[in-house]
Amino acid sequence: MLAETLKKSFDKYFNAPIEAWIEFAAFCEPITFEKDQIIKPQGSTEKYFYFIIKGSAGLFLWKETNFVCLDFAFENNACCDYMSLLTRQPTELEVVALEKSEMIRISSANFHILSRKSVGQVIMQMTAEASFIEKQQQQIELLTKTAEERYKILQTKFPDIHQRIAQKHIASYLGITPQSLSRIRSGSY
Amino acid sequence: MLAETLKKSFDKYFNAPIEAWIEFAAFCEPITFEKDQIIKPQGSTEKYFYFIIKGSAGLFLWKETNFVCLDFAFENNACCDYMSLLTRQPTELEVVALEKSEMIRISSANFHILSRKSVGQVIMQMTAEASFIEKQQQQIELLTKTAEERYKILQTKFPDIHQRIAQKHIASYLGITPQSLSRIRSGSY
DNA sequence: TTGATTTATTACCATTTGGTAACAACTTTG
DNA sequence: CAAAGTTGTTACCAAATGGTAATAAATCAA
Numbered sequence: 001m002l003a004e005t006l007k008k009s010f011d012k013y014f015n016a017p018i019e020a021w022i023e024f025a026a027f028c029e030p031i032t033f034e035k036d037q038i039i040k041p042q043g044s045t046e047k048y049f050y051f052i053i054k055g056s057a058g059l060f061l062w063k064e065t066n067f068v069c070l071d072f073a074f075e076n077n078a079c080c081d082y083m084s085l086l087t088r089q090p091t092e093l094e095v096v097a098l099e100k101s102e103m104i105r106i107s108s109a110n111f112h113i114l115s116r117k118s119v120g121q122v123i124m125q126m127t128a129e130a131s132f133i134e135k136q137q138q139q140i141e142l143l144t145k146t147a148e149e150r151y152k153i154l155q156t157k158f159p160d161i162h163q164r165i166a167q168k169h170i171a172s173y174l175g176i177t178p179q180s181l182s183r184i185r186s187g188s189y
Numbered sequence: 190m191l192a193e194t195l196k197k198s199f200d201k202y203f204n205a206p207i208e209a210w211i212e213f214a215a216f217c218e219p220i221t222f223e224k225d226q227i228i229k230p231q232g233s234t235e236k237y238f239y240f241i242i243k244g245s246a247g248l249f250l251w252k253e254t255n256f257v258c259l260d261f262a263f264e265n266n267a268c269c270d271y272m273s274l275l276t277r278q279p280t281e282l283e284v285v286a287l288e289k290s291e292m293i294r295i296s297s298a299n300f301h302i303l304s305r306k307s308v309g310q311v312i313m314q315m316t317a318e319a320s321f322i323e324k325q326q327q328q329i330e331l332l333t334k335t336a337e338e339r340y341k342i343l344q345t346k347f348p349d350i351h352q353r354i355a356q357k358h359i360a361s362y363l364g365i366t367p368q369s370l371s372r373i374r375s376g377s378y
Numbered sequence: 379t380t381g382a383t384t385t386a387t388t389a390c391c392a393t394t395t396g397g398t399a400a401c402a403a404c405t406t407t408g
Numbered sequence: 409c410a411a412a413g414t415t416g417t418t419a420c421c422a423a424a425t426g427g428t429a430a431t432a433a434a435t436c437a438a
Binding site (some may be wrong): 070082 | 271272275276
């Protein structure tokens with residue numbers, strides 16, 4: 001049941017009674033995506049906040065002739081073009097399902113309504129803060145670690161990422177070409 | 190007067206009556222820093238949230254033998270080790286005044302109290318969201334732009350940065366060495 | 379002001395990463 | 409299953425960036 005899933009996912013961060021989650025769950029609707037399905041196309045404004053029950057997704061940005069991945073999201077994590085959702089403005093970011101996925105989503109309107117409710121407010125504040133911290137960690141890695149170190153950190157964070165996500169996406173997330181990642185993995189240097 | 194300065198700085202984002210700002214200002218205290226003064230040393234937990242009235246500051250991280258700059262902050266902007274403030278945990282990040290500066294600060298305890306008050310809550314949520322967006326923009330630049338392009342973007346954002354901030358700090362922010370920035374500026378390539 | 383220290387510039391070469399291309403491995407689809 | 413398309417690997421060379429060092433310029437401090 002959805003309220004229980006939510007409670008279980010968020011209990012490690014803060015406690016809220018199951019009743020609050022039942023109220024919260026009323027704002028959610030389930031949705032499924034096929035592999036490679038575009039959840040939010042570039043140039044559009046984000047209309048939903050997604051929470052992944054099963055599967056994975058990526059946040060992409062076009063760069064010359066290929067896509068760069070800004071973020072991966074897996075089970076029990078949020079996934080959306082958060083920048084667009086917050087600003088209510090269109091962006092060039094694209095959200096894509098990287099596996100067959102089951103998610104729940106909250107419409108943009110409900111997301112902003114929930115921001116003013118007790119449980120919702122805590123979640124929204126927490127989401128904004130956690131997203132910032134996550135982004136700053138990524139910036140720190142890009143500025144202070146080599147591509148090889150960044151790859152190892154990613155592997156530690158998501159041990160099965162290589163079984164689930166195409167190497168070209170991992171490479172773009174690391175800020176290198178697929179060839180370079182191939183060389184790193186083979187231990188050429 | 191402080192409440193008026195705050196109101197003026199934040200009015201572009203949302204409206205709040207001057208009374209709310211007077212209440213808010215009661216939580217603030219003024220403080221000054223000399224150039225190169227360490228505001229928050231590495232390994233410590235952030236005890237304050239700062240707002241710059243005059244001057245500038247940088248957020249730094251040690252990398253092998255030099256510092257890398259994660260962020261610059263100037264007049265009318267916040268400045269602190271926000272990650273440490275949010276998590277209440279120590280970090281390796283260091284906050285340094287880059288010019289003689291006048292700031293106001295809010296203690297960590299008051300910062301978290303304010304998060305539950307009406308005006309404070311809006312500011313805190315806004316701060317978290319704006320910080321995330323800013324960080325994601327930086328990540329996008331690091332992943333999709335060349336060092337030269339990133340330098341031009343920075344110049345557009347802070348036209349007088351080169352008059353105010355040491356080039357080595359700008360270089361570290363861009364993710365390159367001071368020598369590389371020197372070459373970019375001279376138009377060697 | 380002068381000498382000492384720090385910062386910026388330039389040149390040189392080393393290292394890392396990028397891009398093209400050919401091929402191999404894998405995946406998808408009919 | 410077989411053909412077509414996509415993805416991953418490797419080799420090669422090109423381009424970008426790093427690191428050392430010598431010098432010049434700027435800043436700081438006595």
